[in-house]
Amino acid sequence: MSNPQELRYSKEHEWLSAVEDGVATIGITEFAANALGDVVYAQLPEVGDTVTAGETCGELESTKSVSDLFSPVTGEVVAANQDVVDDPSLVNSAPFEGGWLFKVRVAEEPKDLLSAAEYTELSGN
Amino acid sequence: MSTAPRLTALDATHRSLGATMTDFAGWDMPLRYGSEREEHTAVRTKAGLFDLSHMGEITVTGPEAVRFLDYALVGNISTVGNGRARYTMICREDGGILDDLIVYRLGETEAPEYMVVANASNAQVVLDALTERVAGFDAEVRDDRDAYALLAVQGPESGGILAKLTDADLDGLKYYAGLPGTVAGAPALIARTGYTGEDGFELFLKPEHAEGVWQALTEAGADAGLVPCGLSCRDTLRLEAGMPLYGHELTTGLTPFDAGLGRVVKFEKTTNEGRFVGREALEKAAERAEAAPPRKLVGLIAEGRRVPRAGMSVVVAGEVVGEVTSGAPSPTLGKPIAMAYVDAAHAQAGTAGVGIDIRGTHEPYEVVALPFYKREK
Numbered sequence: 141m142s143n144p145q146e147l148r149y150s151k152e153h154e155w156l157s158a159v160e161d162g163v164a165t166i167g168i169t170e171f172a173a174n175a176l177g178d179v180v181y182a183q184l185p186e187v188g189d190t191v192t193a194g195e196t197c198g199e200l201e202s203t204k205s206v207s208d209l210f211s212p213v214t215g216e217v218v219a220a221n222q223d224v225v226d227d228p229s230l231v232n233s234a235p236f237e238g239g240w241l242f243k244v245r246v247a248e249e250p251k252d253l254l255s256a257a258e259y260t261e262l263s264g265n
Numbered sequence: 266m267s268t269a270p271r272l273t274a275l276d277a278t279h280r281s282l283g284a285t286m287t288d289f290a291g292w293d294m295p296l297r298y299g300s301e302r303e304e305h306t307a308v309r310t311k312a313g314l315f316d317l318s319h320m321g322e323i324t325v326t327g328p329e330a331v332r333f334l335d336y337a338l339v340g341n342i343s344t345v346g347n348g349r350a351r352y353t354m355i356c357r358e359d360g361g362i363l364d365d366l367i368v369y370r371l372g373e374t375e376a377p378e379y380m381v382v383a384n385a386s387n388a389q390v391v392l393d394a395l396t397e398r399v400a401g402f403d404a405e406v407r408d409d410r411d412a413y414a415l416l417a418v419q420g421p422e423s424g425g426i427l428a429k430l431t432d433a434d435l436d437g438l439k440y441y442a443g444l445p446g447t448v449a450g451a452p453a454l455i456a457r458t459g460y461t462g463e464d465g466f467e468l469f470l471k472p473e474h475a476e477g478v479w480q481a482l483t484e485a486g487a488d489a490g491l492v493p494c495g496l497s498c499r500d501t502l503r504l505e506a507g508m509p510l511y512g513h514e515l516t517t518g519l520t521p522f523d524a525g526l527g528r529v530v531k532f533e534k535t536t537n538e539g540r541f542v543g544r545e546a547l548e549k550a551a552e553r554a555e556a557a558p559p560r561k562l563v564g565l566i567a568e569g570r571r572v573p574r575a576g577m578s579v580v581v582a583g584e585v586v587g588e589v590t591s592g593a594p595s596p597t598l599g600k601p602i603a604m605a606y607v608d609a610a611h612a613q614a615g616t617a618g619v620g621i622d623i624r625g626t627h628e629p630y631e632v633v634a635l636p637f638y639k640r641e642k
Binding site: 174177178180181201203204206229232 | 285296297300497570572593
């Protein structure tokens, strides 16, 4: 398991892409996806919703449990990944790619986002 | 008393296979090796290999072994033939279910020997109850939990895979029967039992033979698509098959009649003048169930995608009419399913307007008869 260098990470196991034209893509890490087990249901924030860094904005349900989805940044949701809603297993099979969850026009981001190396150390993976 | 988890004889094997481990009843057990859905599907379509060494084996021997078991358990053990197995229960004096059990008869009448297999979480409770109840009987209760490792091969290909490793007459082995034999050279009790809704076998072995037999099965099953399976898919398999799980569908707070399993209670026993532990309470429970049907165990199938969990309320028009005992996404149906105890008025298959309160939202569910899944024979 490797965490892509170009991404940044939250302690709640989300990843955040580089911000382009003010917009960042958000997903959960491979470590988090493995810990959840097979994801079977994803409730994502809707386009137009305002999400707040560190606060719940949806949920991911796996065979065994349901977990809150947090946003690593504050801003307005500009896209939600309908492919994941239709096929939640994408979160397991391609957590850093096709299994992305939503895109946010970033208004504010916390100072404590982690680098790939820092996140790898935190998660032990 | 140590709080370190107990390890099965296959612990190193599970770790080498990259299993996600979980604590289960004080044992460190494999939850899944990869995707629990793929493991589930393998058992439904090909074969799966399970380590169930956490189950509790208790041996009962002695001239009065049968008479003792007829007294201690609710079933009629006298009628279990040699080499056969019986699903039964052990209840308290007040009729509450202490555990559900499988009893295997392993010896002829001259030297009766029975193996009682208890759930891991109840093994000590069952052992204590049997030890207490054996007083006054010429029989012996022996704790054999450390004497056995238990492997299960389950799925439509399981017979073909096992046949490569044993001379035992598997074709002649009926469902709920067991016979002594060897598997890959190791002595084993080979039983045609399981908890998946598929054809399959459970192999009771000496722990020192577990690793060798596991490897032999893995190799013998490679071409047939056999994969190692963890407790997570075991739970979804048994749920689809409508099989109760202790602590969920069965508890000390329910009698077998409340659980819809009154048929396991045999009042017509002839041993001990018909006396057995819990008889009086169970007769009353049977009358109650006849006069006023208790909540009924039903199946619920989701119309949406949110997954029900144990303890969630079943609701009709805003009123709570039942409680979910087990819930999971069903890989076979492709929808979330649940078992729930529901008021008799809403328990009929096809009853409209039933929902489950999932974190405040009343998600629509269809009431169906159990099981959700039945294999073609």
